[in-house]
Amino acid sequence: xxxxxxxxxxxxxxxxxxxxxxxxxxxxxxxxxxxxxxxxxxxxxxxxxxxxxxxxxxxxxxxxxxxxxxxxxxxxxxxxxxxxxxxxxxxxxxxxxxxxxxxxxxxxxxxxxxxxxxxxxxxxxxxxxxxxxxxxxxxxxxxxxxxxxxxxxxxxxxxxxxxxxxxxxxxxxxxxxxxxxxxxxxxxxxxxxxxxxxxxxxxxxxxxxxxxxxxxxxxxxxxxxxxxxxxxxxxxxxxxxxxxxxxxxxxxxxxxxxxxxxxxxxxxxxxxxxxxxxxxxxxxxxxxxxxxx
Ligand SMILES: Nc1ncnc2c1ncn2[C@@H]1O[C@H](COP(=O)(O)OP(=O)(O)OP(=O)(O)O)[C@@H](O)[C@H]1O
Numbered sequence: 001x002x003x004x005x006x007x008x009x010x011x012x013x014x015x016x017x018x019x020x021x022x023x024x025x026x027x028x029x030x031x032x033x034x035x036x037x038x039x040x041x042x043x044x045x046x047x048x049x050x051x052x053x054x055x056x057x058x059x060x061x062x063x064x065x066x067x068x069x070x071x072x073x074x075x076x077x078x079x080x081x082x083x084x085x086x087x088x089x090x091x092x093x094x095x096x097x098x099x100x101x102x103x104x105x106x107x108x109x110x111x112x113x114x115x116x117x118x119x120x121x122x123x124x125x126x127x128x129x130x131x132x133x134x135x136x137x138x139x140x141x142x143x144x145x146x147x148x149x150x151x152x153x154x155x156x157x158x159x160x161x162x163x164x165x166x167x168x169x170x171x172x173x174x175x176x177x178x179x180x181x182x183x184x185x186x187x188x189x190x191x192x193x194x195x196x197x198x199x200x201x202x203x204x205x206x207x208x209x210x211x212x213x214x215x216x217x218x219x220x221x222x223x224x225x226x227x228x229x230x231x232x233x234x235x236x237x238x239x240x241x242x243x244x245x246x247x248x249x250x251x252x253x254x255x256x257x258x259x260x261x262x263x264x265x266x267x268x269x270x271x272x273x274x275x276x277x278x279x280x281x282x283x284x285x286x287x288x289x290x291x292x293x
Contacts, residue, residue: 002060004056005056007021008055021056027175027179061074074146076149090139200291224275225251227274231269239261241262
């Protein structure tokens, strides 16, 4: 479980994180989304004890990172910066980290296999591609078999196959009861993966909701064309809809009514309809609207 409570971080005049409160729950993959500079990395760094909050709290399983008794066994992290020495092999890097996390060599080999680096384990990490470095970072995060995973832009540098692999891995972790928090500035990249979404802008939460409820009924617009647009307009407004017109065509756009309600209203007004369709905004559109400061 991950929780931030009124979390705030200021750098001189910049409020990088501004009273941020959200929860990422076990069994769920939570997407932490915002445009560049919205405060995601700063928040994750505070969760991982790499930066101290100006005020508020960032908690892993109910405690600040610094108070966790066995942090590497409770939380695994993939951060943007490289973590390994370029001259070291991937396997040597993992063995060094395994000692800190109290993990065995058998676990190192098992993880190299699980992240698709079994054949590249002996190669210098300096020669790894960005995607391979991301895979190594994921293996490092998993060493201590932590319940909580925090990943900052992990899809960076991964090809479609790598993204599919990451999705499979994180889904499995959450389905086994783990908590996964994953940041990105692209909703499209995560839409197939996440259960819940927390959208931030200017260091504040704009929306925290299950992904399936992000669009909500308010987001759906109807496109309606009929014989008498003026009477239709009035009928829809009388039924509680909010109507706008497309200037180029006699088509009305209606918010706040279902297709059934609009059809009934047109019928009662005695206006034949030529077209009635629903126009749901894409998740990306909604995200961009919410994320724009
Ligand atoms: N060490 C620092 N000193 C001063 N300002 C900082 C520092 N770290 C972050 N900031 C500022 O805080 C704000 C939030 O930055 P942060 O890196 O958390 O955003 P982000 O959402 O992770 O962005 P991105 O998607 O580009 O990684 C930005 O305005 C940034 O310039």
